[in-house]
Amino acid sequence: MASAETAASSGRTASTVRPVLIGTSSLLAGVALWWLVTAAFDIPAYKLPSPAAVASHAWQLAADDVLTVHIQQTLAEVVQGVLIGAVAGVVLAILFTRLPLVERLLMPLVIVAQVTPKISIAPLIVLWLGLGVGSKIALVALVSFYPVMINMVTRLRSVPKGVDDLARLLRIGPVARALKIDLPYSLPAIAVGLRLGVLQAVTAAVIGEFIGAQSGLGYLEKQAQDNDDIKLVIICLGLLCVMAWAMHALIGWAERKLTERFGG
Amino acid sequence: MKPLLSVRGVYKTYTAAKRAKVVALEDVDLDVGEGEIVALIGPSGCGKSTLLRMMAGLDTDFEGELSWSVAPRPGKDIGFVFQEPALLPWRTVRRNVSLGLEAQRDSSEQGREQVAKLLDLVGLTDFAESFPKELSGGMRQRTAIARALAYNPRILLMDEPFGALDAITRDRLHDDLLRIWESTQKTIVLVTHSVEEATYLADRVAVMSARPGRIKAVHTVPLNRDRTPETRQLPEFAKFAGMLRQELV
Numbered sequence: 001m002a003s004a005e006t007a008a009s010s011g012r013t014a015s016t017v018r019p020v021l022i023g024t025s026s027l028l029a030g031v032a033l034w035w036l037v038t039a040a041f042d043i044p045a046y047k048l049p050s051p052a053a054v055a056s057h058a059w060q061l062a063a064d065d066v067l068t069v070h071i072q073q074t075l076a077e078v079v080q081g082v083l084i085g086a087v088a089g090v091v092l093a094i095l096f097t098r099l100p101l102v103e104r105l106l107m108p109l110v111i112v113a114q115v116t117p118k119i120s121i122a123p124l125i126v127l128w129l130g131l132g133v134g135s136k137i138a139l140v141a142l143v144s145f146y147p148v149m150i151n152m153v154t155r156l157r158s159v160p161k162g163v164d165d166l167a168r169l170l171r172i173g174p175v176a177r178a179l180k181i182d183l184p185y186s187l188p189a190i191a192v193g194l195r196l197g198v199l200q201a202v203t204a205a206v207i208g209e210f211i212g213a214q215s216g217l218g219y220l221e222k223q224a225q226d227n228d229d230i231k232l233v234i235i236c237l238g239l240l241c242v243m244a245w246a247m248h249a250l251i252g253w254a255e256r257k258l259t260e261r262f263g264g
Numbered sequence: 265m266k267p268l269l270s271v272r273g274v275y276k277t278y279t280a281a282k283r284a285k286v287v288a289l290e291d292v293d294l295d296v297g298e299g300e301i302v303a304l305i306g307p308s309g310c311g312k313s314t315l316l317r318m319m320a321g322l323d324t325d326f327e328g329e330l331s332w333s334v335a336p337r338p339g340k341d342i343g344f345v346f347q348e349p350a351l352l353p354w355r356t357v358r359r360n361v362s363l364g365l366e367a368q369r370d371s372s373e374q375g376r377e378q379v380a381k382l383l384d385l386v387g388l389t390d391f392a393e394s395f396p397k398e399l400s401g402g403m404r405q406r407t408a409i410a411r412a413l414a415y416n417p418r419i420l421l422m423d424e425p426f427g428a429l430d431a432i433t434r435d436r437l438h439d440d441l442l443r444i445w446e447s448t449q450k451t452i453v454l455v456t457h458s459v460e461e462a463t464y465l466a467d468r469v470a471v472m473s474a475r476p477g478r479i480k481a482v483h484t485v486p487l488n489r490d491r492t493p494e495t496r497q498l499p500e501f502a503k504f505a506g507m508l509r510q511e512l513v
Contacts, residue, residue, distance in 0.1 A: 162350025165322055170367040171339030180366075184354050262354045 049231050057231040058238075071239060073216040077133055077205045078247070081140020082198055088141065089148030089197075090190060094178050096149075097156040114146050118200075119207050126212045136208035136216070143204045144197030148190055155189035156182055187262045191255035198251055202244040217243075266333045267295040268419065268451055269319065274328030276314060288314055289326070290476035296419070298333075301445060301452040303466035305459065307512060311477025312455045316421050319453060320344050336418060339367060343412030343450075345422040349404040351396040357407050358383065358392040364415035375414075382410040385444055402433035406440065413444070419451045426461065435493070438464055442491055459508040463501055464491060471511045480511060 031051050037043065038050040045053065061067050092110070096103040113121075122139055129135035159181070167177050209218025217236045224232035274292040277285050289311040296302050304312040317323040318330060320342050336342055343364075351360045358379060365375040383389045386406040396404055405425060412420055426434045438461065445452065456462050462469045463485055471480045486500050495501055 160348060160350055162346035162348050163352070165317075165320075165344070165346065166350055166363075168322060169320060169339070169342060169344050170364050172367045176367070180363075181352065184352070 046228060046230060049234070054231050054234050054238075058235045061232075061235065067220075067235075067239070070215055070217050070220045070236075071243070073133070073213075074202075074205055074209070074218065074240070075243065077136035077208070077216065078140055078198070078201050078243070080133075081137040081205065082144045082194065082201050084137065085141035085144030085197060085201070086148050086190065086194055089145040089193060090152060090183070090186075092145070093149045093152035093156060093186070094182055096153055097182075098174065110146070110149070113142060118143055118204055122204075122207045122211050126208060131212045131214055136205050136213070139204040139208045140201045143200040144194070147196040147200075148193035151189040151193035151196075152186045155186045159185060184262050188255060188259040191251060191258050195248060195251045195255055198247045199244055202240060202247075206240060268298045268300075268333050269296040270294070270331050271315070271319075272329045272331070274315070274318065274326055274330070276311065276318075276323075276326040278325075287476035290478045292328070292477070292479055294470055294479060294482070296451060296453055299449045299451055300468065301454065301466045303462035303469045304453065304455045304472060305457065305462045305469055305508065305512070306472030306477070307474045308457065309477075310472040310474040312472050313423050314477070315472075316423050316453060316455050319419075320421050334418070339364075340415060341418040343415070343417035343420040345405070345408050345412050345420070345425040347424045347427055349396070349401075349408040351404055351407055351411075353396050356393050356395060357388055357399070360396065360407055361410045361414050363411060368415060370415070378416065379410075379414050382413055385447060386410045386440060400433075401429055402437060405429065405437065409441070409444070413448065413450070417450075419453065422452065422454045424455055424457065427457070434461070439493070441465060459505045459512070460496070462508060463487075463505045464496065469508060471508060483508070 034048075035051050038048055049057075058067075092106070096107070118139065121142070125138050125142075126135045129138055163181065163185075167181055172180065205216065206218035206221070209216040210222050213219040217240050221233055221236035221240075224230075224236060271292055271294040274289055275287070276289040277287050280286045292311075292315060294302075294315075304315065306312050314323060318326055321336070321338075322344075352363070355363070361379050361382060362375070365371070365379070380389070380392075383392050386409060388403060388406055388410065391399060391403060396407065399407070405428075409422075409425070412422075426437050429437065441452075442465065444450070452465075454462075454465060466485055467489075468482055468484050470482045472478065473480045483504070486504055487495060487498070
């Protein structure tokens, strides 16, 4: 058993290293292309600076510790918003599958909130909740609860009939049922919802910061644009990209672990 | 003596597509005695599973009467084995088997011993800490049987529990079930579509007909309770199974 596991894990290592290598070389090729474009077409630095110029500027800013506070701000908005959104999504999914009346009452509101472009709701939310972290958390929660809810509802509607009958037969109460059956059964689906939600969440946080904020990477990017500091715009963009990618990858990893344990 | 469960004049109709009324069960009478194994056999769609679900209290939309000599306590007196094992994949075999006790908030030493005893009885002691996906189909269904018995219900209801298994595994589970019955003397109602299964396991066999579902006849199996694989070779076995098969046509 142990040797089989070792063999399997070394096989897994080989099969994970390859895509990482390919991904890295693809990214490097992109940067190389960017550099070639700036060098070959003689594009002015105020439109598109070279990768080297951006990198040295980023190095300078990092040395001056200018970026940390903005990274922390945006990260805090996204993490808190996604957590609140996830909890709301889970609670709504359980309510919707257990109480059809609640679904009929609340679903229209949920749909309206989802079909309205977030960027058009953002000014209202910033007006109501202020320039601080609260309005961004609200925006993030608003976009991230939906994929969690929809995925969990779908999963809960496919609970095997036998499991459903068993819960009724054993008279497992609604709370115990939610904790012992529904929640563990839906964990893989919740993770899928979160993985989709977190990408929208970063966008929502940035939209909120564009509209009105005092710190955050979106705020910094907006400031940089107003000051024609294209290097800083690109740095902010890059950091947001890394942040979203890291969270997406982390949740993807959790999703695989949860599917292994709770799926099937 | 009053039977443990008597079914009297049970009717069930439901509305199918295009508002057609379908009579699922018509005037069903059946007695189930304490400690008895009764098999319900019939063609698919004869309402045998529906009848079993009524006994379990999972289907309450019917006319007629189901009366118990001692009313079953909700969530405690009925063990049910479904066609599919319906195990929770994130729980080990032991924790799946304990689910009923857990639902009753029973964390007693006796409960734990009962679980251990049942795991032993179904031959899964070595797999107690395994997860369902690591088990074969037969082992999963054994887990489901142990789960249904763990809280010591008065009656065990089984809905085609061996239908999805291969013939060799099925035969082995038949013997397991007989062994379980010997050591627990549980009342068992078993829904099946196999005449051999009904003959091998049951004391009495109720033959049902389809559309409308009704009980055509109830036969006592002419074999003594000591049944072993050799029993299947007996002429009485073949004769009785043959008679059941004729009745099903």
